[in-house]
């Protein structure tokens with residue numbers, strides 16, 4: 321069952337709801353990042369604001385995709401073949417890692433639409 | 434298949450793996466499955482010991498990763514065994530692993546603090562090194578059933594990540610000083 325989440329942990333309530341409105345108005349695309357052999361692929365992904373990223377774990381080992389600076393977003397634990405979607409409504413680069421295997425690192429860049 | 438309640442010892446495990454009686458004799462698929470499952474169970478058992486005895490964050494974090502990952506791998510192995518409707522075969526290598534781990538565990542429960550952390554961390558590093566050499570150099574080439582080979586290959590990626598993680602843990606603990 322895919323789980324979904326939204327970023328915004330660092331934003332104030334007002335700014336956050338404004339962004340949600342913006343992103344709701346924009347029919348974004350959904351991109352996929354596969355977690356396979358202890359790597360995120362693609363390791364560098366560029367998307368537009370409001371797009372979704374679906375993280376799919378293909379490994380036997382459970383993984384997460386977790387924002388690195390302050391846990392701004394997090395897929396939670398993904399068992400084999402599980403996936404989770406995250407919506408990106410803030411422009412900029414998100415560095416993320418696997419909370420279980422911290423050497424697994426990747427980034428997503430969000431550009432204006 | 435029962436989960437064997439034991440902890441592992443790098444030195445003893447290394448000796449077991451390199452002993453001619455085990456290393457040179459080719460094992461069949463059912464023996465390989467048994468030993469791979471046993472080795473995973475031993476590491477889980479060991480991680481529980483670490484969670485009970487260690488207060489070090491990096492050690493506890495590593496132990497949690499071991500429990501999570503080895504449980505997932507063994508769950509896949511269990512599912513495969515069920516699907517193929519076969520019974521893994523106990524064998525000399527599995528028995529040596531279990532015995533060596535029991536001895537090491539008895540030694541480790543007497544330790545605490547940094548002495549335990551270092552003993553556990555170094556043992557995990559040695560254990561994963563030996564297991565990885567065996568899985569990569571022997572079990573995968575020896576396996577004849579395709580899904581077993583594929584599972585071992587997947588498991589090896591996981592165990593190699595553990596080896597690297599163990600190396601970082603050992604370095605971070607500064608056990609020499």
Ligand SMILES: [Cu+2]
Nearest residue numbers: 383418420421
């Ligand atoms: Cu991971």
